[in-house]
Amino acid sequence: MAYEVTATRKRPQLFDNLVGQEFVVSTIKNAIEQKRIAHAYLFSGPRGVGKTSSARILARALNCETGPTALPCGVCPNCKEITRGNSVDVIEIDGASNTSVNDIRQIKDEVLFPPQTSRYKIYIIDEVHMLSTSAFNALLKTIEEPPAYIIFIFATTEPQKVPATIRSRCQQFHFQLIDLHTIKACLAEAAEEMGVQADDDALFWIAKESTGSMRDAYTLFDQILSFSQDHITLEQISDKLGLVGIDQITEIVEFLLSGATQNALMSVQKLLDNGISIEQCIKDFTQFFRSLLLMKEGITEEDILGIQTDRIPLVVRGSYTKEQLEAALEMFLKLYRDIRFSLNPRFELELAISRLASLPHLASPTELVRKLASLKEDLLSGKVSQNKNPPRPAMATPKPEQKAVPPTQKAVEAEPVHRASEPDSVQEQPPVSKEPPAARAFTKSDVPTLVAKLSKTPILSQVALSIKEVEQENNSLKLTFSTGFCRDTAQENSELLGSLIKEISGYTGKITYLCTETEPTIHKGVEDPLLSSIASLFRGEVKNQPKNLQ
Numbered sequence: 001m002a003y004e005v006t007a008t009r010k011r012p013q014l015f016d017n018l019v020g021q022e023f024v025v026s027t028i029k030n031a032i033e034q035k036r037i038a039h040a041y042l043f044s045g046p047r048g049v050g051k052t053s054s055a056r057i058l059a060r061a062l063n064c065e066t067g068p069t070a071l072p073c074g075v076c077p078n079c080k081e082i083t084r085g086n087s088v089d090v091i092e093i094d095g096a097s098n099t100s101v102n103d104i105r106q107i108k109d110e111v112l113f114p115p116q117t118s119r120y121k122i123y124i125i126d127e128v129h130m131l132s133t134s135a136f137n138a139l140l141k142t143i144e145e146p147p148a149y150i151i152f153i154f155a156t157t158e159p160q161k162v163p164a165t166i167r168s169r170c171q172q173f174h175f176q177l178i179d180l181h182t183i184k185a186c187l188a189e190a191a192e193e194m195g196v197q198a199d200d201d202a203l204f205w206i207a208k209e210s211t212g213s214m215r216d217a218y219t220l221f222d223q224i225l226s227f228s229q230d231h232i233t234l235e236q237i238s239d240k241l242g243l244v245g246i247d248q249i250t251e252i253v254e255f256l257l258s259g260a261t262q263n264a265l266m267s268v269q270k271l272l273d274n275g276i277s278i279e280q281c282i283k284d285f286t287q288f289f290r291s292l293l294l295m296k297e298g299i300t301e302e303d304i305l306g307i308q309t310d311r312i313p314l315v316v317r318g319s320y321t322k323e324q325l326e327a328a329l330e331m332f333l334k335l336y337r338d339i340r341f342s343l344n345p346r347f348e349l350e351l352a353i354s355r356l357a358s359l360p361h362l363a364s365p366t367e368l369v370r371k372l373a374s375l376k377e378d379l380l381s382g383k384v385s386q387n388k389n390p391p392r393p394a395m396a397t398p399k400p401e402q403k404a405v406p407p408t409q410k411a412v413e414a415e416p417v418h419r420a421s422e423p424d425s426v427q428e429q430p431p432v433s434k435e436p437p438a439a440r441a442f443t444k445s446d447v448p449t450l451v452a453k454l455s456k457t458p459i460l461s462q463v464a465l466s467i468k469e470v471e472q473e474n475n476s477l478k479l480t481f482s483t484g485f486c487r488d489t490a491q492e493n494s495e496l497l498g499s500l501i502k503e504i505s506g507y508t509g510k511i512t513y514l515c516t517e518t519e520p521t522i523h524k525g526v527e528d529p530l531l532s533s534i535a536s537l538f539r540g541e542v543k544n545q546p547k548n549l550q
């Protein structure tokens with residue numbers, strides 16, 4: 001027997017075989033049973049959901065020797081001829097290639113002759129919206145007063161392009177997209193009939209890709225079957241069609257979450273080296289973050305998610321906030337739009353992956369405002385002290401002189417000699433202990449060890465990585481960071497850093513945190529209203545502020 005594509009082989013021959021269109025099917029069946037037969041039908045809906053198949057079943061139902069019946073016999077000459085497509089009384093016209101008024105005039109002439117062997121002369125016009133305006137006008141005359149034996153069945157994917165004058169003379173039926181599980185079940189049935197083994201996740205993927213079109217699903221199924229050797233697996237599909245598997249994306253995201261950006265970037269390189277296109281990579285990442293976002297909102301239907309939920313580990317699902325997922329999704333959607341104009345799409349993808357690494361630290365403005373408010377509350381209620389360091393006698397009670405230190409102040413150091421005039425503004429790091437300096441000095445070569453020890457807190461390991469200079473003289477260790485942010489973060493975590501440095505080199509003396517970043521000149525005496533209001537939030541006042549903020 002000649003090879004027949006699955007879509008043709010599985011074409012429904014009865015209304016009851018039509019999947020996913022229960023409403024349409026029951027209405028048409030009832031109408032036929034009650035002998036309420038219209039002279040024009042309009043079947044609208046997306047492609048590949050059964051419009052043309054329904055038109056043929058309807059033609060058989062009307063012309064079957066046992067009919068009109070909702071259950072055509074399928075064996076009488078009329079049924080057989082319609083199935084084969086060579087019935088003289090059922091005329092199929094492709095609206096897309098017969099758009100002119102002359103084609104329609106021909107129909108107008110033909111309808112004057114009654115059917116030869118059947119009850120009705122049926123015209124099935126596919127893609128009817130493609131007809132020209134004059135063709136529609138010519139057709140309108142015929143539909144208005146058709147001979148009793150004429151029936152038109154129009155099918156279209158774009159009903160809004162069919163003139164209202166035509167639509168209003170038709171019984172309209174809207175066909176819907178077929179849901180993912182129904183498609184998957186049909187594919188499983190097709191595979192079983194062919195004696196082919198098919199993995200569940202592979203069929204799920206095909207069903208998802210076909211986006212509700214049964215015909216697309218069968219076509220894709222045939223294509224995959226051609227390279228699958230009697231066993232359809234998702235691995236093979238990913239491999240042959242150049243897809244990024246969900247497992248691979250999960251792996252990359254897990255690397256990013258653990259701070260191993262390098263491994264994540266290498267995994268992406270590997271995907272690209274394996275021939276997966278950059279566009280496909282971006283598409284799959286977009287799909288991944290979309291699914292995570294929907295899951296965050298509590299959606300569990302795999303139909304909607306387009307992903308089998310158990311494929312994503314719980315730890316990944318819980319690692320991002322809604323805002324972070326929105327940001328990631330937005331980034332990939334924008335990236336897909338932008339790569340067409342990019343100097344090098346590969347760079348764009350790498351940049352996106354690198355940005356994903358800092359995603360868990362991304363806070364939305366709403367979140368920041370909330371945190372600031374709660375911090376203010378804590379400060380006012382005295383839950384947290386304004387100074388982490390043990391208060392010196394002079395500072396035991398909060399005084400108006402207590403100064404807020406501007407975040408941009410260069411090199412927060414403990415050298416009183418530099419700031420003798422402003423003792424209160426100095427953030428001093430008290431020596432961890434008064435023991436004499438250790439036998440070994442902490443040097444730049446110890447930085448990688450420090451980074452490794454901080455690997456569990458990605459942000460701190462990044463901070464440690466940004467140490468540019470290490471200088472130690474007796475009981476004073478100076479760490480110079482590349483940015484003010486890193487210096488401040490290090491300062492905030494000085495206790496942890498101090499203990500790790502002690503572990504590495506035995507050094508227990510004072511640590512001073514510096515930075516190399518060029519910062520605005522500090523200008524004294526003039527207050528900026530914005531800075532002052534921020535400072536007042538924390539019950540401080542602005543002593544020094546950068547010139548460029550005035």
Ligand SMILES: [Zn+2]
Nearest residue numbers: 064073076079
């Ligand atoms: Zn029949």
